[in-house]
Amino acid sequence: MTPATTTPDMELALPARAANIAVVRHAFGALGEAFAIDQQILANIRLAVTEACTNVIVHAYRDGNEGSLEVLATLLKEKLIVVVRDQGPGIAPRADSPGLGLGLPLIASLTESVLLGRDDDDRTEVRMTFPLSPARA
Amino acid sequence: MTDTPLPDGPPTENSVSLRLANGPLAAPVLGRVVSMVLARADCPMDRLDDALIVCDTLSAHAPAYASDGHLTFTVATSTREIELRVCELAAQGAVKLLADAAVPGVGNVLERLSDELQIEQAGDDGSRESLILTLRFG
Numbered sequence: 001m002t003p004a005t006t007t008p009d010m011e012l013a014l015p016a017r018a019a020n021i022a023v024v025r026h027a028f029g030a031l032g033e034a035f036a037i038d039q040q041i042l043a044n045i046r047l048a049v050t051e052a053c054t055n056v057i058v059h060a061y062r063d064g065n066e067g068s069l070e071v072l073a074t075l076l077k078e079k080l081i082v083v084v085r086d087q088g089p090g091i092a093p094r095a096d097s098p099g100l101g102l103g104l105p106l107i108a109s110l111t112e113s114v115l116l117g118r119d120d121d122d123r124t125e126v127r128m129t130f131p132l133s134p135a136r137a
Numbered sequence: 138m139t140d141t142p143l144p145d146g147p148p149t150e151n152s153v154s155l156r157l158a159n160g161p162l163a164a165p166v167l168g169r170v171v172s173m174v175l176a177r178a179d180c181p182m183d184r185l186d187d188a189l190i191v192c193d194t195l196s197a198h199a200p201a202y203a204s205d206g207h208l209t210f211t212v213a214t215s216t217r218e219i220e221l222r223v224c225e226l227a228a229q230g231a232v233k234l235l236a237d238a239a240v241p242g243v244g245n246v247l248e249r250l251s252d253e254l255q256i257e258q259a260g261d262d263g264s265r266e267s268l269i270l271t272l273r274f275g
Contacts, residue, residue: 007207008156008158009157010156011154011155011157012153013155014152015152020153023173026170027155027169030165030169031165031166034160034165
């Protein structure tokens, strides 16, 4: 995955547990307020980020060990780049998945682009780009 | 994106690490994250309110002492306390930040609302500082 060089405006690192999704959602609510992001666009961002974080919690640490969840957000002109990272084994089809498998398609439908891969430190990441102009959302 | 890890390593069981660009994000994001973490820790309302005043004070004054254009916080809770660290401040930044919290007629807001205050040196040459505030409840 091609790394961007910009330092994130917001970076969160927290244990990958369900309760912390609310923390992430509130942080994005505050980010939207600070950057005056359109409410509908912010709702889409929060939904996509929630899905990505849920994927980390459900799929990344299946061995029972609790790992970390990292969320980075970078404002670039009319776009918001959000990266959700974990230290799990990576994204792969799962026959015993407890979900409906709608998470990634939903993320794709809410974003301008989504990239799945691993970063230079071999962490799994989902990199989402959101347009911030309502006309392009 | 930079791949610099947050300063205190992986999060512990009830902790959140937060790095924010120096600017309008600090106050709203820090306040919301701290309030969520404290609500989960069953913190009483009066101490939650105190913690948010502490967050507002830190957000107002810490940007002047950020060492790299970012503000870094860690928030850790137990059943009886919250520890809030303001990390990676410039040299003497923690002392100055603490001094800035003095309000005429009220006293020092951070000292009055915190049960414990510490300043830690960081970096090989001590060029970074952390201000550590502990608020107890329960």
